[in-house]
Amino acid sequence: MILLCHEYDRIVSVSNSLDGSAVAIRSKQPSEALFEIAQKYPEELVIWYHVSQQGNLNFEAFDSIFHHKKIMASFHPTENYLLDAIGYVDQSPFIKLPKNVTYPTFQMSSLVGGIHASVLNCNPFKNSDASFDYFLNSLAKQFMRVGLFCYSEPRLLLENRNTTNSKSNFYDLFRFTRQHYKTRWVFLLFFNLLVYEKRLKMLPFLYSFLFNRRFQQDDVLDSVAVKSNRSSSSEQTIDVIIPTIGRKKYLYDVLKDLSAQTHLPVNVIIVEQNPLPDSSSELDYLTSEPWPFHIDHTFTHQAGACNARNIALSKVTSEWVFLNDDDNRFENNLLVDILSKISQYGIKVATTSYLQPFEEKKIKVVHQSSIFGSGNSFLNKSILEKVKFDSRFEFGYGEDNNFGLQMKIEGYDVIYFPDPSIIHLKAPNGGFRVSFYKQWDNEEIKPLPSPTIMLLKDLHYTKHQILGYKFIYFFKRWKSNFFKINPIVHFQKFNKNWKSSYYWMNVIKREL
The missing domain is CATH 3.90.550.10 (Spore Coat Polysaccharide Biosynthesis Protein SpsA; Chain A)
Structure with a gap:
């Protein structure tokens, strides 16, 4: 195991965990150092941590956390690097992170984390961003889609120490959106910020188009074999x-x-x-x-x-x-x-x-x-x-x-x-073959979207994700009636439908 200690974008030390001996590297930035370490030690797990966490790494848990080679894990006890506004862009469950359990996400932290060298050696582009946190989030976002298992993992630390965190800004957020999502999401991010937060982020919006999209081929990790060290029963009933x-x-x-x-x-x-x-x-x-x-x-x-x-x-x-x-x-x-x-x-x-x-x-x-x-x-x-x-x-x-x-x-x-x-087969005579009355069926103003979909969003998604969903849902419904209704009438009707859905969501939410 190779340990990389850093102070955000400055390397403090690189050492071998077996004997504590120093590892000589030429790289000046932590992101570059990871690739150099991986080339020198292709069969090793590479761990990074902020200098504030010296003596706080939970080495006994590492074998269980990184139980096969296609795992990337990191942790910060209180914060995420990307701004909360990433929820306007990403509707996945990988945004709202509980900090007390192992949780799947591409949102990585430079505070502490690890990845196997064999995965780093599969990266054909060797992107080494100036910001270590941006690099880690970008790497996880690219490779999660093609089979790297990425987690927020509290077991990496012995205790949750108070520490600051490298935080992104709107330039980073727009760049991240441009490099890891379809181009339309850059525009949607811009208008969501304008509509919901009254923020006109024209310069970050334009800045994002200086960068190209990052994309990994589906087979990029095929050479990395998976064999978990976790035991399983022989019977498997x-x-x-x-x-x-x-x-x-x-x-x-x-x-x-x-x-x-x-x-x-x-x-x-x-x-x-x-x-x-x-x-x-x-x-x-x-x-x-x-x-x-x-x-x-x-x-x-x-x-x-x-x-x-x-x-x-x-x-x-x-x-x-x-x-x-x-x-x-x-x-x-x-x-x-x-x-x-x-x-x-x-x-x-x-x-x-x-x-x-x-x-x-x-x-x-x-x-x-x-x-x-x-x-x-x-x-x-x-x-x-x-x-x-x-x-x-x-x-x-x-x-x-x-x-x-x-x-x-x-x-x-x-x-x-x-x-x-x-x-x-989706049998044609299947599904709900008996009519079931819902509490809102006789309402003059129909709840849209379905109150149960609204409940799902309320239980598991962030405020920004819900607002981003609302923005997209508005235009999807308008598109289906584009030639039938003018935008002002549609906006008024949409708000009534949304409020009705939110009302009934709260009604069924109390039905425990």
């Missing part, structure tokens, strides 16, 4: 949960696919819903046919995917659980392959490619996912003690992502695997 409503034929095909698995599930937990009071189960084949696993079947008149999934999750007994859907199809290697990858990457949550039969797979890189799917994901049973599907999202939108974000807040990252994949 797994249960499957399936909520279903009126899809007898499709569910049968799912059970047949599960029966053909080379690694069979222990239990398949089915929660069948039918809200009609005199109805009964239609799944006769659950008992009339032999199955190579135990089937736990619950029939309920209470409809709702959140309720059904929570019932099923409460019955899980195996080490792992597959959140399945009743109109999926998959190959017989699905379970064995996904459990192998979970062990390889040392993770607790995995999600797969989930396309309809006619869709083309475009995302082909293993990476930290910003979304979560309740029909194509796998998680460790231990997580179920801390999270569940929120009934406030029942019959609305966003329950999947809320569940995934609950896990992130508890310190569990969601990793996407392009293979093996699951096909989602």
